[in-house]
Amino acid sequence: MKTTAALALAAACITLSAPAAAQFAKAEDAIKYRQGALFVMGQHFGRIGAMANGKAPFDAKAAQENADVVANMARLPWTGFGPGTDKGAPTKAKPDLWNEPAKFKEHSEKLETETAKLAAAAKTGNLDSLKVAFGDAAKSCKACHDAYRAR
Amino acid sequence: MKTTAALALAAACITLSAPAAAQFAKAEDAIKYRQGALFVMGQHFGRIGAMANGKAPFDAKAAQENADVVANMARLPWTGFGPGTDKGAPTKAKPDLWNEPAKFKEHSEKLETETAKLAAAAKTGNLDSLKVAFGDAAKSCKACHDAYRAR
Numbered sequence: 286m287k288t289t290a291a292l293a294l295a296a297a298c299i300t301l302s303a304p305a306a307a308q309f310a311k312a313e314d315a316i317k318y319r320q321g322a323l324f325v326m327g328q329h330f331g332r333i334g335a336m337a338n339g340k341a342p343f344d345a346k347a348a349q350e351n352a353d354v355v356a357n358m359a360r361l362p363w364t365g366f367g368p369g370t371d372k373g374a375p376t377k378a379k380p381d382l383w384n385e386p387a388k389f390k391e392h393s394e395k396l397e398t399e400t401a402k403l404a405a406a407a408k409t410g411n412l413d414s415l416k417v418a419f420g421d422a423a424k425s426c427k428a429c430h431d432a433y434r435a436r
Numbered sequence: 437m438k439t440t441a442a443l444a445l446a447a448a449c450i451t452l453s454a455p456a457a458a459q460f461a462k463a464e465d466a467i468k469y470r471q472g473a474l475f476v477m478g479q480h481f482g483r484i485g486a487m488a489n490g491k492a493p494f495d496a497k498a499a500q501e502n503a504d505v506v507a508n509m510a511r512l513p514w515t516g517f518g519p520g521t522d523k524g525a526p527t528k529a530k531p532d533l534w535n536e537p538a539k540f541k542e543h544s545e546k547l548e549t550e551t552a553k554l555a556a557a558a559k560t561g562n563l564d565s566l567k568v569a570f571g572d573a574a575k576s577c578k579a580c581h582d583a584y585r586a587r
Contacts, residue, residue, distance in 0.1 A: 309479070322472065324468055324469060325469055
């Protein structure tokens with residue numbers, strides 16, 4: 286199993302580590318970057334959730350603006366999870382994240398897909414479509430958090 | 437002077453405070469939001485700066501991608517500076533920021549304008565245009581930091 290994990294990590298390094306290393310001056314920056322991007326995304330996502338769950342009045346324009354931010358932000362955090370960024374600043378990311386790069390990539394790509402769908406649903410101005418897309422995107426957040434974020 | 441500041445703040449509250457209050461559950465969230473957005477923006481801005489200053493090879497595609505992120509991010513942080521968010525989490529924002537809302541708004545709008553120009557310059561693929569636009573945007577960052585960010 287250790288060999289498999291090491292091979293998987295090595296494979297991921299080919300695509301991930303060079304740019305990640307080049308992009309951040311230090312691990313702390315990568316950690317702050319991913320946390321910042323995820324937090325900003327979460328705030329806008331929560332505003333859509335409030336509408337989807339009937340806790341805030343549905344405002345089609347606001348939903349669309351928030352969903353566009355969410356879809357844009359969803360593309361960003363992943364470079365901040367490069368090798369060597371498991372420490373350097375407080376982080377809830379579990380070590381498994383770096384042991385299972387292919388699975389983590391699947392999660393991140395799923396989020397990008399679901400948030401793109403959310404933005405498309407928001408553009409229709411239909412609350413029911415928004416609710417469905419919000420639920421799917423929320424499941425994708427949760428699946429990755431359950432797997433790779435410590436409580 | 438105090439009356440003027442209070443009137444200016446009251447005027448700003450009409451346009452700023454209601455949505456800001458509605459958008460963030462607590463001041464800490466607003467502070468983390470604005471810091472996250474600014475940090476993410478700063479990382480991408482720094483990558484353009486490295487190219488503009490000859491510290492990294494010019495990569496037109498990367499410059500364009502980074503500039504698009506910068507321009508998008510530049511629109512976000514400002515709702516995180518609503519009234520009551522001068523404390524609630526560690527922040528370097530000076531009290532003057534809330535005493536001079538019109539001036540702060542000028543700074544934020546200037547950044548949005550300059551980063552939009554930066555994105556346009558990056559699209560041309562011309563390094564000299566990018567350097568000029570980067571310099572102008574950097575001046576706009578600095579002016580606001582000098583006025584409202586503690587060292």
